[in-house]
Amino acid sequence: MEKTKRFGVSMENKLLKKFDSFIKRKNYPNRSEAIRDLIRLALVDEEWKETDHDVIGVLVIVYDHDRRELTSSMLDREHKHTDKILTTLHIHLDHENCLEAKIIKGKMKEVQKIADELISLKGVKFGKLIPATFGKGI
Numbered sequence: 001m002e003k004t005k006r007f008g009v010s011m012e013n014k015l016l017k018k019f020d021s022f023i024k025r026k027n028y029p030n031r032s033e034a035i036r037d038l039i040r041l042a043l044v045d046e047e048w049k050e051t052d053h054d055v056i057g058v059l060v061i062v063y064d065h066d067r068r069e070l071t072s073s074m075l076d077r078e079h080k081h082t083d084k085i086l087t088t089l090h091i092h093l094d095h096e097n098c099l100e101a102k103i104i105k106g107k108m109k110e111v112q113k114i115a116d117e118l119i120s121l122k123g124v125k126f127g128k129l130i131p132a133t134f135g136k137g138i
Ligand code: NI
Pocket: 065, 090, 091, 092, 093, 097, 098, 099
């Protein structure tokens, strides 16, 4: 296990109270674990903005599967990116709605473009690209 270092953090009392109540709501065992996660989130966020390397993300979409033209245009678009869409998880939510989670890997702009192309299709009720990380260095 990597050696850990301690450091002191100063902040206004009001902000600390809000942070402590956040920690309680999120069920963190202590401030250190919460701070580590927040720092990791910031680093992943930066990784997505400033890298020329590949990024990895999860696109979550909810759509109306009764719209036949939607499923066919979605498949058309996906087949153009077989090298970048690594896998898709599909669940049938009810008689009309489906939820899919797609893992997309590639250059940040390409991943964002694929996500935007799919989210903007008519009949997609919800779409969100969640930036993930390869986990190196965090
Ligand atoms: Ni379905």
